[in-house]
Amino acid sequence: MLALFALAAAPAHARLARMPALAINDHPLPYVTQLESRAASSIDLVVIHCTELPDLATARRYGEQAIYASGTGNSGHYYIDYDGSVHRYVAAERIAHHTRGYNPRSIGIELSNRGRWPDWLDSRQQQMDEPYTAAQIDALLLLLQQLRHDYPSLRWIAGHEELDTTEVPASDNASLKVRRKRDPGPLFPWQRLRDSGLQRLQPAAVAP
Numbered sequence: 001m002l003a004l005f006a007l008a009a010a011p012a013h014a015r016l017a018r019m020p021a022l023a024i025n026d027h028p029l030p031y032v033t034q035l036e037s038r039a040a041s042s043i044d045l046v047v048i049h050c051t052e053l054p055d056l057a058t059a060r061r062y063g064e065q066a067i068y069a070s071g072t073g074n075s076g077h078y079y080i081d082y083d084g085s086v087h088r089y090v091a092a093e094r095i096a097h098h099t100r101g102y103n104p105r106s107i108g109i110e111l112s113n114r115g116r117w118p119d120w121l122d123s124r125q126q127q128m129d130e131p132y133t134a135a136q137i138d139a140l141l142l143l144l145q146q147l148r149h150d151y152p153s154l155r156w157i158a159g160h161e162e163l164d165t166t167e168v169p170a171s172d173n174a175s176l177k178v179r180r181k182r183d184p185g186p187l188f189p190w191q192r193l194r195d196s197g198l199q200r201l202q203p204a205a206v207a208p
Contacts, residue, residue: 022142024078025087029063031072035094038104043092045106045156045201046144047099047163049076050128050183052115056081059110063089074098076108078143084135086143092151099163107147107154111136115185121178123170128185137192144196157198159184 051059056079063075074097079087090096098108111132119125148154160183167177190200 022086022139022146024143024146025085027060027087027089028091029073029075029089031066031070032090032094034071035090035096037093038095040093040151041153042105043107043151044153045102045158046147046154046198047102047106047108047158047160048140048184048188049098049108049110049160050113050115050132050185050188051079051110052113052117052120052183054114054117056087056112059112060089068097072097076110078107079110079112080136080139080143081112082133082136084133084139086139092147099160102163107151109140109143111140111184113184115183119171121168121171121180123172123176123178126178126182128182128187131187132184132189137189141192141196144193144198148197155199156201157193157196158201158203159188159190161185162201163203 053059053062059079063073065073067073075089076098077088077090077092077094077096079089081087092107095103096108097103098110099106113128113132114130115128116122116125144157160181161179164181166180168180170176170178
């Protein structure tokens, strides 16, 4: 009991240091070698996303779609499924297309979550009411710890919705505007990340 109390009373950074090693499942996207490479020292930001899709298999299919002239598509670097398993689709040393204006400096982490699926831009379907699982957030904390170890230049963290504030016509009524991106949404537990060692990026204060 004394040992348990000592662990609970330890500073948060000490508890993080004692977390178990994280298993990462590598599933490189077919076009990953066509993505631009970058120096590890250029990476200073983590962007948190949710997939807004029904499951990880569907997210994978979307990620594999080549939509640019380079033969590449949109994807995060890491995906965390409902059960807390972590999957790497793009190595951090490659620039993935996940957040407009911030890709060269950032690592994108996607959490499985239905979000507004399947009517992302319908003005009547803007609620994001699926909670994240405890396993997902625990795995995210481990992943952030690992990334901070591997990339000492990491300093900032932000949600996708904080960096892409574009409004577009609603799919059900073009006279209405909705947010293009709302992830990770109102149910993402930012308070759990307070001890991650990363600071919330303020876009107006820090240029992309």
